[in-house]
Amino acid sequence: MGVECFVTGGTGFIGQHLVAYLSAKGHTVRVLMRRPERLAALREQVDNLGGSGARVFAVAGDLERDNLGLSHADREVLRHARVIFHLGAHFAWGLSVEHSRSVNVEGAKRVALLAAEQKSRLVMIGGYMLKNHEHLQRIGIDPRSPQLTNWPAVYRHVGGYEGSKLEAHFATLEVMSTLGGEITVVHPATVCGHSRTGHIxxxxxxxxxxxxxxxxxxxxxxxxxxxxLPLVTVDYLVELVAVCAFDPAMAGQELLALDDQxxxxxxxxxxxxxxxxxxxxxxxxxxxxxxxxxxxxxxxxxxxxxxxxxxxxxxxxxDTAALEQFANRHGITKPxxxxxxxxxxxxxxxxxxxxxxxx
Ligand SMILES: NC(=O)c1ccc[n+]([C@@H]2O[C@H](COP(=O)([O-])OP(=O)(O)OC[C@H]3O[C@@H](n4cnc5c(N)ncnc54)[C@H](OP(=O)(O)O)[C@@H]3O)[C@@H](O)[C@H]2O)c1
The missing domain is CATH 3.90.25 (UDP-galactose 4-epimerase; domain 1)
Incomplete structure (x- = not known):
């Protein structure tokens, strides 16, 4: 049976495919859009990707604004969301620390707050560098004590985008644990085009x-x-993300989405x-x-x-053993x-x- 989903970053590369997948499964998908006037184009794209554009709706807002810039009416509609997928981020090289933090860290905290307040499952997209423990250690992050991290030094080391993704991850976990919310994090490798169409x-x-x-x-x-350069195809990734969201055993878990081949x-x-x-x-x-x-x-x-x-x-x-177990359990085939x-x-x-x- 279809449920209500809220997706941030639904107009982006991974997001379009996720919205197509969810809508094809019969879910109603509300997408946070900075430019809601582009809904018709998004619906067309979702249809092209095999989804059902008619099940997709725009929610005007911005990760950089307080309460995501949601209208009162949209905020009420979103209360019905069973799952919130957070994919929205400014993904680019050479970003300033201030800007990347404002979108990627503060934006993620706002989404986490919304999810925890209304007890929706939050599925957050991180990045596979969060599973590279040597790298984290090298740049001064101990995942067991992230509060001790010297973040300005991390940003100097890895730049605005990667620094903000790392900080956002730990900040979101903190919000969810303080407020008692349910979170699943999926960490994708660099994303390759669709395994059959090559779409990217x-x-x-x-x-x-x-x-x-x-x-x-x-x-x-x-x-x-x-x-x-570890990769994952967008179709395999999206299936993992969507299936994770409805698997009770994945609450509180992290999944590395990376093709070791x-x-x-x-x-x-x-x-x-x-x-x-x-x-x-x-x-x-x-x-x-x-x-x-x-x-x-x-x-x-x-x-x-x-x-x-x-x-x-x-x-x-x-180590991709947990991924393989998860995929086998749900019959998800790796392309x-x-x-x-x-x-x-x-x-x-x-x-x-x-x-x-x-x-
Ligand atoms: N692609 C990869 O290789 C890869 C690998 C690992 C992790 N990830 C993560 O996966 C997620 C999605 O990546 P992607 O490749 O699909 O990125 P993308 O194509 O650049 O899409 C980014 C999305 O974020 C939205 N966004 C940006 N700033 C926003 C703001 N201020 N308010 C609301 N929405 C905003 C964009 O909306 P507009 O249409 O308004 O611009 C777009 O929908 C990101 O969290 C990224 O860090 C990606």
């Missing part, structure tokens, strides 16, 4: 990587043969180069050297990248990541890169 949205990290490869700006593989970075580049008929780099460039080069603004502009993007390329391996990469490259070439040429 311009601006996503993988689109930039493919664009750089096609434009000949990636002539060496960052890191070593051990370095990889993701190839190393060199093989990833070879995979996306294949359907495009282009060469992929064979030689490596050290991450330290590349980071230094990217600290020079004209080089960063030319290479269309930022030092922050390199933090996600790593050698750490992750083939290499095929998904090829479909994504084809989609990026025919949509995002074709638009570049038309400009």
């Amino acid at each position: 949205v311009d601006g996503q990290p993988l689109v930039e990587l493919i664009r750089n490869l096609v434009q000949g700006k990636l002539t060496a593989v960052p890191g070593t043969a051990e370095h990889w 993701s190839p190393n970075l060199r093989a990833l580049l070879a995979e996306v180069a294949k359907p495009l008929g282009i060469r992929s780099p064979k030689h490596h460039i050290s991450l330290r050297l590349l980071k230094w080069l990217l600290s020079i603004p004209p080089v960063a502009r030319f290479l269309n990248s930022k030092p922050e993007a390199l933090d996600f390329i790593q050698t750490t391996r992750f 083939d990541i290499r095929q998904a990469l090829q479909h994504t490259a084809t989609f990026v070439n025919s949509c995002c890169l074709a638009q570049d040429k038309a400009r």
Whole structure:
């Protein structure tokens, strides 16, 4: 039976797919929108992605505003939401600390407050770096005592986006535990396009990587043969997120959504180069050297990248046993990541890169 859901970030890449999935299952989905006049376009997109646009409704608001900027009437309607999915975030490199905190940290706390007040399950999207314990330790975060973290130092280390995602995670857990709310956190790896259609949205990290490869700006593989960019396809991720929300056993749990079959970075580049008929780099460039080069603004502009993007390329391996158990328990099949990469490259070439040429 369909239930009421509230989604923040429902107009974004992952959000569109989640809204499509939930509406296809018969749920009523209310989406927080800064520009509610775009509802018709969102409904059309949801239909295109296999959902039911007619079950999608706009709630005017903004993560940066007190009480999310909700009208009294919308606030009353949202009281019926059984699940609140929080995906809204400013996802970009080079954000200021002030701005990233305002959207990503304060926004997440506002959503958590709303969920806890009305006893809705909160499903929050974090990020897989929260499951990289060596990384957390290196930048001065002890997940058992996050209150001891020197946040300004963390932001200096990892930049506005990643710093605010890390801070938002612990701040949200704190709000939910203080108010006795139910939360589930899903930590996605870098998100790959849809496993069958390759659908992805311009601006996503993988689109930039493919664009750089096609434009000949990636002539060496960052890191070593051990370095990889852990991935998860958007359709697998969205199914995990939606199923988590209705599983009582997932209350108070965190789930790492990461495909451990993701190839190393060199093989990833070879995979996306294949359907495009282009060469992929064979030689490596050290991450330290590349980071230094990217600290020079004209080089960063030319290479269309930022030092922050390199933090996600790593050698750490992750324990995905809990994910596999969860997926098996619910009969969720993991798509083939290499095929998904090829479909994504084809989609990026025919949509995002074709638009570049038309400009
Ligand atoms: N994509 C990845 O590889 C990846 C990996 C790990 C974690 N994540 C996390 O997954 C979530 C969704 O990511 P995504 O890739 O789907 O991002 P996205 O495509 O950039 O979408 C961001 C969404 O947040 C909304 N938003 C931004 N600022 C807002 C504000 N002030 N008030 C209300 N809504 C606001 C945007 O709405 P507008 O339409 O109004 O701009 C959009 O719907 C984020 O929390 C991100 O950190 C993503």
